[in-house]
Ligand code: SF4
Ligand code: SF4
Ligand code: SF4
Ligand code: SF4
C-alpha cells in the first residue's frame with residue numbers, strides 16, 4: 262500500500278497537478294505518526310502509512326496555498342466534504358488520495374471512532390489506495406456514553422459537566438486541531454465585545470464549551486481529534502456526539518455524507534416545509 | 542547542613558504535621574493524571590508515577606490570578622487589594638526539572654519590575670524534590686548540564702528513595718530549617734552508596750538527548766532562514782506546549798466586570814496564539830511560523846542573551862502534549878544541522 266501511495270503522491274508532484282501533498286511521516290514520540298508536507302518527489306520518501314496515522318490532516322487544507330494533495334482516511338474525507346460544503350475550498354483545488362482504512366490506534370488502542378466506522382472506503386476520492394473495504398453495521402452503541410449522561414438527573418449532569426470542564430486550561434488545542442474550526446476570529450478571541458472573559462474558571466470554561474458545541478452542531482463529523490488533542494483528557498467526544506445525535510433526530514441530517522446536501526445549519530428554507538425546525 | 546535519612550513512615554508524619562499549620566502541595570493522582578494540589582494528609586500524595594500534567598509554576602504563577610478587585614459607584618472607584626494569606630508553604634515531591642525551572646522564572650519575575658505576587662509566594666515556599674522514580678519517553682533533562690533526575694537546582698531538599706527510607710540531601714538553609722524544626726523525624730545519613738546507585742539508575746533511564754552545541758550560534762543569525770517555515774509547518778498554534786511548559790511565563794492582564802464590581806486578573810497567555818498581544822494593540826507576529834520561531838528563539842537565545850542560561854529544562858511536556866508531535870529535540874537537531 263505504502264509503495265502505491267508514494268508512487269501516486271510522486272506522480273501528482275512531478276506532473277505539477279498539486280503544489281504539496283500532505284501525508285504522514287514517522288513520529289518521534291511513542292507510537293505516533295506526524296503530519297508531513299511533501300513539495301518534491303524526494304520529500305515523499307518520508308511518508309508512512311500505518312496504525313499510528315491517526316491525525317486528521319484535513320486541518321491543513323484550509324491553511325494551504327495552491328493545489329493540495331491530501332492523504333485521507335474515510336473519516337477525514339467526511340471533514341473534507343464539510344469544508345467543501347461550507348465553501349472553504351473548491352473541490353477542484355484538492356486531490357483526495359483516499360485510503361482504504363481498517364482502523365487506527367491511539368496509544369496502542371483502537372480509536373473509538375473506528376468501532377463505528379461506516380467509511381472504511383472513503384465516500385469520495387480522486388485516487389484510492391488499497392482495496393475497497395466494506396463497512397459493516399457496528400454491533401456497539403455509538404451513543405452509549407451520551408445515554409449515560411442523558412440518564413443522569415439534571416443536577417448530576419450539571420455537576421458532571423462542571424467538574425469535567427473545570428479541568429480545561431483553555432489551551433484551545435481542541436479548536437486548533439479541528440478541521441471545521443477554521444474561523445479567522447473565534448468567538449473566544451474577540452475582545453470588543455468580549456463574549457467570554459479570559460479567566461479560567463468553571464463558568465467561563467462552560468461557556469466556551471457550550472458555544473463551541475453549538476457551533477459544531479451539524480458540522481462535526483466525529484473524527485475525534487479534539488478529544489485526542491486535549492492534554493487534560495476531557496471527553497469532548499461526548500459533547501459532539503450528543504449534538505450529532507440531536508441533529509440526526511431533529512433534522513434528519515448527518516454531516517460528512519453527501520457533498521451536495523445542505524447542512525442543517527445552513528438550511529433556513531422554512532417556506533417549503535413550514536413545520537421544519539430551525540437549528541438556531 | 543549534613544545529609545539525613547527519613548523513613549517512609551516518618552515522611553508521612555512530617556507531611557501530616559506540616560499540613561496542620563502550613564500549606565502543603567504535592568503531586569496527587571486525579572483521574573488519569575497527576576496534578577500539584579494542596580493536600581491535608583500524606584495519604585493523598587503520589588510520589589511514584591508520571592510527572593504532573595501541569596508544571597510546578599502554577600503553584601507560584603497560577604493560570605488565573607486575581608491581582609485586585611474593585612467596586613464602582615457613580616464616578617467613584619473603590620480598589621480592594623488582593624490579600625495573600627502570608628502562610629508558609631512546602632512543596633513535596635516535585636521533580637528536579639520542575640524545580641530547576643523556578644530559578645529561570647525568578648529571573649523574569651524579579652529582574653527590573655519586582656513581581657510581588659510571584660516573589661512573595663516563592664519566598665514563603667520550601668521545595669522538597671524527589672529523585673525521579675519513573676522517567677518518561679519524552680524526558681531529556683540530562684541534555685542540560687545542570688539538570689538531571691536527581692539534580693538539586695531550584696530545590697531546598699532532595700529526597701531519594703532507597704527502599705525503606707528516603708535519603709535526604711540538604712541544599713539550602715530553607716531546607717535545613719525543615720529538618721531543624723522536625724529533627725526527631727530525621728536520622729543520621731547512612732547508605733550513601735545506595736543513594737548514589739539509585740540516582741545513577743535514574744539518570745541512565747533518560748534516553749532522549751539533544752545536542753545543544755552550536756544551537757545558540759545558529760539562532761544568533763538564522764532569524765530570516767526559510768527553515769522556520771519548514772519546521773513549523775505542522776504547528777497548529779494552540780497553547781498546549783506553552784501553558785504546560787514549566788518555564789513559559791507570558792501573561793495578559795484583563796479587567797473583568799460584573800455590574801458594578803470587577804476584578805483585575807492575570808491570565809496565562811501564549812505566543813502561539815494568533816491574538817497574542819492584540820489586546821495592547823498589535824500582534825507583530827502575524828503568521829504561525831513567526832510565533833513558532835518566537836517560542837524556540839526565546840527559550841534558546843533571547844533568554845540566554847539576557848540571563849545567561851537556557852529557558853528549557855527538558856521536562857518533555859511540550860513533546861508529550863503536542864497534538865501533532867512537534868518534538869523540540871528534533872527541531873533543535875534540524876536547526877543545528879541546517
Ligand atoms: S473511523 Fe474508519 S476511516 Fe477513520 S480511522 Fe477509523 S477505521 Fe479508518
Ligand atoms: S484541548 Fe482540552 S484543555 Fe485545551 S481548551 Fe480544549 S478542552 Fe480545554
Ligand atoms: S502544542 Fe504543538 S501544535 Fe500546539 S502550539 Fe505547540 S507545537 Fe504547535
Ligand atoms: S520547552 Fe518543553 S521540554 Fe523545555 S521546559 Fe518547556 S515544556 Fe519542558
Ligand code: SF4
Nearest residue numbers: 789790791812836839
Ligand atoms: S516561549 Fe512564548 S509563551 Fe513561553 S515565555 Fe516565551 S514568549 Fe512567553
